[in-house]
Amino acid sequence: MVRAKSWTLKKHFEGFPKTSDLELKEVELPKLKDGDVLFESVFLSVDPYMRPYSRIYMKEGDIMIGSQVARVVESKNPTYPVGTYVVANSGWTTHFISDGKDLRLLPSWPENIPRSLALGTIGMPGLTAYFGLFEICKIRAGDTVLVTAAAGAVGSVVGQIAKIGGCKVVGCAGSDKKVAYLKQIGFDEAFNYKTVGSLEEALKKASPDGYDCYFDNVGGEFSSIVLNQMKKFGRIAVCGAISGYNDTVPQKGPYVQIPMIFKELYMEGFIVSRWNDRREEALKILLRWVVEGKIKCEEHVTEGFEKMPAAFMGLLKGENLGKAIIKV
Numbered sequence: 251m252v253r254a255k256s257w258t259l260k261k262h263f264e265g266f267p268k269t270s271d272l273e274l275k276e277v278e279l280p281k282l283k284d285g286d287v288l289f290e291s292v293f294l295s296v297d298p299y300m301r302p303y304s305r306i307y308m309k310e311g312d313i314m315i316g317s318q319v320a321r322v323v324e325s326k327n328p329t330y331p332v333g334t335y336v337v338a339n340s341g342w343t344t345h346f347i348s349d350g351k352d353l354r355l356l357p358s359w360p361e362n363i364p365r366s367l368a369l370g371t372i373g374m375p376g377l378t379a380y381f382g383l384f385e386i387c388k389i390r391a392g393d394t395v396l397v398t399a400a401a402g403a404v405g406s407v408v409g410q411i412a413k414i415g416g417c418k419v420v421g422c423a424g425s426d427k428k429v430a431y432l433k434q435i436g437f438d439e440a441f442n443y444k445t446v447g448s449l450e451e452a453l454k455k456a457s458p459d460g461y462d463c464y465f466d467n468v469g470g471e472f473s474s475i476v477l478n479q480m481k482k483f484g485r486i487a488v489c490g491a492i493s494g495y496n497d498t499v500p501q502k503g504p505y506v507q508i509p510m511i512f513k514e515l516y517m518e519g520f521i522v523s524r525w526n527d528r529r530e531e532a533l534k535i536l537l538r539w540v541v542e543g544k545i546k547c548e549e550h551v552t553e554g555f556e557k558m559p560a561a562f563m564g565l566l567k568g569e570n571l572g573k574a575i576i577k578v
């Protein structure tokens with residue numbers, strides 16, 4: 251018999267998440283039926299969406315939502331022999347039983363590429379960067395692209411894909427270490443938004459002509475300032491609004507209308523799952539770029555399933571450089 255440990259939402263988050271909002275529970279899993287597969291999680295992901303989505307899609311007592319790379323440890327399903335790796339959306343849990351539906355096989359994974367990247371650059375965050383840039387920003391060679399939360403899972407891939415596409419890339423991040431990392435992976439300009447005196451001046455210095463594209467991961471006041479630095483007919487991909495996820499009172503303007511009208515901007519929000527039908531095609535391209543060394547990947551790995559709440563809170567505080575991963 252296998253005992254599964256799971257982190258559950260004890261109490262809905264109010265403001266910044268607290269350790270006491272989450273509870274570790276242990277259950278004995280039943281015997282497998284025909285068609286069933288028993289998995290153990292090898293790597294788990296913590297992502298910003300878990301904060302707003304927990305309020306919308308979860309009730310107290312549920313296992314925290316999330317995805318993992320998992321390995322088959324027992325199987326009564328020929329599609330998933332013992333030792334097979336998959337990406338699953340089974341939440342914050344060490345073990346789970348599946349009937350094989352809604353899993354993504356990791357069949358021919360190159361030996362020198364960590365499987366944890368299937369939760370990052372070669373997974374949902376990488377796809378977010380890819381589709382946000384190509385489908386929303388519609389980048390063209392010569393564009394100047396600005397990205398926020400630039401040293402994170404999505405942002406670091408945004409910058410590197412934009413460079414592959416022949417763009418000039420400017421990144422903002424919350425520490426000098428992150429800024430140094432951005433320059434190391436090929437960003438043309440980068441600055442620490444927490445320490446520059448004036449965000450407006452920093453944006454102007456990084457690109458005196460303004461910005462063709464803005465990949466917005468943070469929302470809030472910063473994005474209001476960016477609107478006025480866009481070039482005429484600029485394109486804005488509204489990907490995330492992490493600066494407001496823990497707010498108890500919604501942030502207020504300035505509002506978008508005046509710069510939108512005056513600069514004739516295009517602004518569109520998106521959720522990466524819109525392109526699920528093109529997922530495999532895009533993942534192949536992302537994997538190829540990683541194998542060829544055109545995209546560098548950094549991971550912020552926390553060891554130990556017990557530390558998952560701390561890793562989640564650390565992500566929301568900006569402690570991660572690259573993709574935040576939990577190694578069980």
Ligand SMILES: NC(=O)C1=CN([C@@H]2O[C@H](COP(=O)(O)OP(=O)(O)OC[C@H]3O[C@@H](n4cnc5c(N)ncnc54)[C@H](OP(=O)(O)O)[C@@H]3O)[C@@H](O)[C@H]2O)C=CC1
Binds near residue numbers: 467468
């Ligand atoms: N629309 C979609 O389909 C998807 C949207 N997203 C969104 O993309 C964004 C980035 O996600 P992801 O790459 O996974 O996460 P990251 O790896 O970038 O981690 C989050 C980062 O956000 C930054 N941050 C935290 N608080 C604030 C704040 N108050 N103001 C500004 N920045 C802050 C921190 O970096 P720093 O130190 O630089 O402040 C932190 O490291 C999120 O908003 C997320 O919700 C992600 C996936 C899919």
Ligand SMILES: CCCCC/C=C\CC(=O)/C=C/C=C/C=C\[C@@H](O)CCCC(=O)O
Binds near residue numbers: 299339374489
């Ligand atoms: C209350 C307003 C909510 C604002 C939107 C918040 C966050 C945007 C965001 O972060 C979106 C994330 C989208 C996630 C998409 C897929 C997940 O279900 C996990 C998929 C895991 C995988 O396939 O690898």
